[in-house]
Amino acid sequence: xxxxxxxxxxxxxxxxxxRKTVAVAGLDLSVPEGGVFGFLGPNxxxxxxxxxxxxxxxxxxxxxxxxxxxxxxxHLGSVISRVGAxxxxxxxxxxxxxxxxxxxxxxxxxxSDERVDAVLERVGLGDRGRDPFRAYSLGMKQRLGLAAALxxxxxxxxxxxxxxxxxxxxxxxxxxxIRSLGEEGRTVFVSSHLLxxxxxxxxxxxxxxxxxxxxQGTVDEVLASGGAAQLxxxxxxxxxxxxxLERAGIPATPEQEHLVVDLSGTDGARVSRALAEAGLxxxxxxxxxxxxxxxxxxxxxxxxxG
Amino acid sequence: MMRLFVTEVDRGLSRRLVRVLMLVGLCGLxxxxxxxxxxAEDRDPAEQARAALVDSCDYQPEYRAECVAQVPSAEELRxxxxxxxxxxxxxxHLTELWPDDDAREAGVTNGFFLATAIIFxxxxxxxxxxxxxxxxxxxxxxxxxxxxxxxxxxxxxxxxAAGVVAFALYLVFLLVQTLVLLPSLLVFGTTxxxxxxxxxxxxxxVGQTGALVAGFAIAGGAVALFARNTGGAIGVxxxxxxxxxxxxxx
Numbered sequence: 001x002x003x004x005x006x007x008x009x010x011x012x013x014x015x016x017x018x019r020k021t022v023a024v025a026g027l028d029l030s031v032p033e034g035g036v037f038g039f040l041g042p043n044x045x046x047x048x049x050x051x052x053x054x055x056x057x058x059x060x061x062x063x064x065x066x067x068x069x070x071x072x073x074x075h076l077g078s079v080i081s082r083v084g085a086x087x088x089x090x091x092x093x094x095x096x097x098x099x100x101x102x103x104x105x106x107x108x109x110x111x112s113d114e115r116v117d118a119v120l121e122r123v124g125l126g127d128r129g130r131d132p133f134r135a136y137s138l139g140m141k142q143r144l145g146l147a148a149a150l151x152x153x154x155x156x157x158x159x160x161x162x163x164x165x166x167x168x169x170x171x172x173x174x175x176x177x178i179r180s181l182g183e184e185g186r187t188v189f190v191s192s193h194l195l196x197x198x199x200x201x202x203x204x205x206x207x208x209x210x211x212x213x214x215x216q217g218t219v220d221e222v223l224a225s226g227g228a229a230q231l232x233x234x235x236x237x238x239x240x241x242x243x244x245l246e247r248a249g250i251p252a253t254p255e256q257e258h259l260v261v262d263l264s265g266t267d268g269a270r271v272s273r274a275l276a277e278a279g280l281x282x283x284x285x286x287x288x289x290x291x292x293x294x295x296x297x298x299x300x301x302x303x304x305x306g
Numbered sequence: 307m308m309r310l311f312v313t314e315v316d317r318g319l320s321r322r323l324v325r326v327l328m329l330v331g332l333c334g335l336x337x338x339x340x341x342x343x344x345x346a347e348d349r350d351p352a353e354q355a356r357a358a359l360v361d362s363c364d365y366q367p368e369y370r371a372e373c374v375a376q377v378p379s380a381e382e383l384r385x386x387x388x389x390x391x392x393x394x395x396x397x398x399h400l401t402e403l404w405p406d407d408d409a410r411e412a413g414v415t416n417g418f419f420l421a422t423a424i425i426f427x428x429x430x431x432x433x434x435x436x437x438x439x440x441x442x443x444x445x446x447x448x449x450x451x452x453x454x455x456x457x458x459x460x461x462x463x464x465x466x467a468a469g470v471v472a473f474a475l476y477l478v479f480l481l482v483q484t485l486v487l488l489p490s491l492l493v494f495g496t497t498x499x500x501x502x503x504x505x506x507x508x509x510x511x512v513g514q515t516g517a518l519v520a521g522f523a524i525a526g527g528a529v530a531l532f533a534r535n536t537g538g539a540i541g542v543x544x545x546x547x548x549x550x551x552x553x554x555x556x
Contacts, residue, residue, distance in 0.1 A: 056455040057448060076455045085452040091445035095322045107313045108453055148449065 002066075003156055003187040004031035004054065009063035011049050011211075023049040025211035026063065031189055031204070036182035038198035038219075039191040040292075041208030042300055047191040048088060050208070051160050054189075055085055068156060081109060084154035086162055090145025094134035098125055098144045101133055102151060109152050119147040124173060138165030146174070150181075157181060159190045163197060175201045199292040209300045223290055225299075231268055233259040233275075234284035241280050248274035260288065307459055314467030318437050324471070327429060331479055338418070339486025342398060348494035351395035352380035355387070358394045398495035403484065406507040408499060418487060419480055419508070423515035426476050430519040433475070434468040434526030442534040465527045472523030473516050480512060 006029035013021045024046040031037045041047045052058040054065050056076045065072040068079040076083075092101040102116045120129040123143040128136070136144065142165055149157055162178065163171045171194070179201045182188045192198050198205060199219060206216040215222050233252065235241045238259055245252040245261065250271055252259040261271055268285055275282055318324060347354055356377060363373035383391055399405075404419040441447040441464070454460055 055452055057451055080453065080455055083452075087448055087452065091449055093317070093320075093440075093446055094444055096320060100320065104313050104317050105449070105453055107316065108309050110309065145449075 001033045002030050003033045003068060004029065004037075004189055005066045006030075006050065006054070007064050009050065009053060009065055010061045011046070011053060011058065012061045022211055024053070024060070027208070027211060027213055029206055029213055029216070031187060033187055034182070034185050035203035036178055036188045036190060036201050038202035038205035039189060039208065040193070040195065040198060040205055040296060041191075043193070045208045045300075046211040047208055048160055049211075051085070051087060051158050051189075051191060054158060055083075055087065057087065067158075081152055082155040083158065084149030084152060084156070085158040085160075086142070086145040086149050087158075087160050089138065089164065090141050090148065092133045092141075092144065092148075095132055097130045097132055098136065098140075098147075099129035101144070102129075102148060105148055105151055111151060115151065115153075119150045122150065123147045123177070124170075139167060139170050142166060142174075143170075146177070155186055157186060157188045157190075159188065161192055162190060163192060163194055171197060195291070195293040195296055205292070207296060207299055214299050215295070219292065223292065223295055225295065229263045229290055230288040231261040231263055231271060232284065232286045232288050233261055233271065233282050235259070235275065235280050235282045237280060240278075241275055241282075244278040244280060245271065245274055250274060258284070263287075307463065310454060310459060310463040311466055314437075314463045315470055318467050318471040321437065321440070323436050323440075324433065324475070327433070328475065328478075331429075332482060335479070335483050335486050338483070339489070342487055343490040343493070346398050346490040346494040347396040349397075350380060351391050351397065352384040354396055355383050355391045355394035356380045359383075398487070398490045400491060400495065400497045400500040401504055403487070404508050404511050406504050408504070418483055419512065419515075422479055422483055423476075423511075423519070426472075426479065426515075426519050427522050430472040430476070430523040431526035433472050434465075434523030434528075435530040437468045437471065437523075438464050438527040439530035439533075439535050439537075442530070461531055465524045465531070468527040469520035469524040473520040476516055476519045477512075 006027050009024050009027040009029075010022070011024040013023060015021070023044075027046065027050060029050070039047055039050070049058065050065075053060045054067055054072050056072045059073060067076060068082055070076055070079040092098070093104075096104075099116060099120060102120065103113070106112070106116050117126070117129070120126050123146050125140065125143050125147060128140060133141070133144065142162060146159070146162055149159065159178070163174050166174060175197055178188055178190060182201075182203065190198070190202070202219055204216075204218050205222050206213050207222065208214070215225050217225070233241065234257070238254055238257065242252045242254060242259055245259070248270075250261060252261045254260075268287070272282065272285060349357070356379065359377045360374055363370045363377070366373055378386065402418060405417055441450065447460075450460060451457070
């Protein structure tokens with residue numbers, strides 16, 4: 001079952017002077033049930049607008065989006081009790097405490113006070129729940145937003161930059177929380193620009209650029225689409241080793257004191273054999289993993305701004 | 307829808323603005339109660355009328371003794387000039403809460419509830435606009451819409467809650483106002499003129515102005531809903547609420 005489906009979604013904003021800005025340009029997206037789905041893209045690539053469209057907060061200019069099979073613009077109300085969400089920096093009533101703010105939301109669905117306390121505890125706000133929201137740091141606001149999203153024990157979570165404003169310890173905590181939510185069988189759709197985090201917590205990812213999806217699949221599939229893995233070769237005579245490899249049809253690039261071999265069309269054993277036959281014995285042959293950040297930068301052509 | 311409405315009422319009553327307005331209002335009413343008690347007269351109205359005439363002799367100090375000697379007795383005044391006695395009747399009257407035509411003819415000029423109603427028409431606009439507008443200024447409307455995406459329901463619940471909160475606060479204020487005026491009424495006052503017709507008039511006026519207060523809160527909230535801020539709504543409706551004081555019979 002597809003939990004989130006987006007078909008040819010387009011959203012244009014027009015300024016008062018008639019200037020048109022395309023935030024999302026014909027986006028197609030499909031998110032399967034269960035696990036953590038990362039939604040990546042540079043600033044201004046349309047991530048938040050897409051989430052807003054999914055939640056019915058903005059009306060798309062064209063295309064359609066569905067959450068749990070319900071059209072986001074017309075029938076979201078029928079499934080909203082199964083959806084939890086954070087959009088940008090969570091906003092609550094500033095003079096009310098975090099607990100009271102959650103209490104207002106809880107009363108919309110008849111959720112008990114015990115559940116409110118439990119989610120506050122789960123996001124690490126158990127002892128700050130009675131402080132006014134205005135006194136919260138950005139990280140605490142994010143945690144409260146996450147608590148609100150978890151309050152009704154949803155099947156689907158749409159989280160827009162949930163780690164925004166968190167300190168490193170907080171980021172790890174939230175990563176583990178999101179990971180555990182995915183393992184519980186929920187579908188967590190999380191937008192982020194913290195690529196290392198996404199790689200560690202997501203099962204699948206989609207990369208967005210200029211309002212369009214440019215890569216989508218499991219993390220491994222997307223990593224593979226970003227280019228072949230490389231091999232770092234440390235040897236005593238790097239220049240002669242490069243010539244040996246060239247003659248063997250294995251292109252190698254010198255990099256500082258070592259060589260980097262592109263593993264497309266070859267493998268580590270062939271590199272090792274070619275060098276050994278020439279009397280060169282490498283003291284290090286190590287794979288250089290292509291990480292999501294590299295793939296992301298390659299696919300978005302380096303136009304990230306944050 | 308009911309839960310949404312109840313939550314909005316709950317949220318409205320939790321707002322700092324509401325609490326501050328209530329505190330200021332209650333303090334104001336307490337002052338009114340004290341002033342009414344301290345300034346109340348419990349003398350016979352004819353005695354008060356005679357005292358007023360004696361006081362007026364002070365304007366002619368050289369003939370004061372002759373002037374005072376000519377002032378009729380309280381009994382004579384009661385018989386010969388009942389209208390003058392009425393005008394000088396400064397005892398607290400129950401009908402002062404909201405005088406009807408009969409009470410006005412009988413010289414009752416104060417209208418405590420009437421004054422509260424006029425003030426509340428303006429307070430209602432601010433309250434309604436603020437209850438709705440604050441959601442936009444704090445962006446909490448987005449959080450709410452992720453829980454209830456049906457905007458029409460949200461808007462109706464908010465406007466209805468604004469009206470109900472304003473109406474409820476208005477009734478609470480009238481009740482408190484009655485309580486703070488009660489000591490002066492019980493100790494010095496009179497229920498003269500407070501017949502069934504007056505009570506019917508009082509209930510009708512409270513109902514009518516209560517409906518107006520709720521309506522103004524809803525209107526203020528509606529403008530804030532479209533303008534997506536509080537200030538615009540207050541700017542539009544505050545002058546209208548002031549101009550509409552004649553609807554309260556002022």
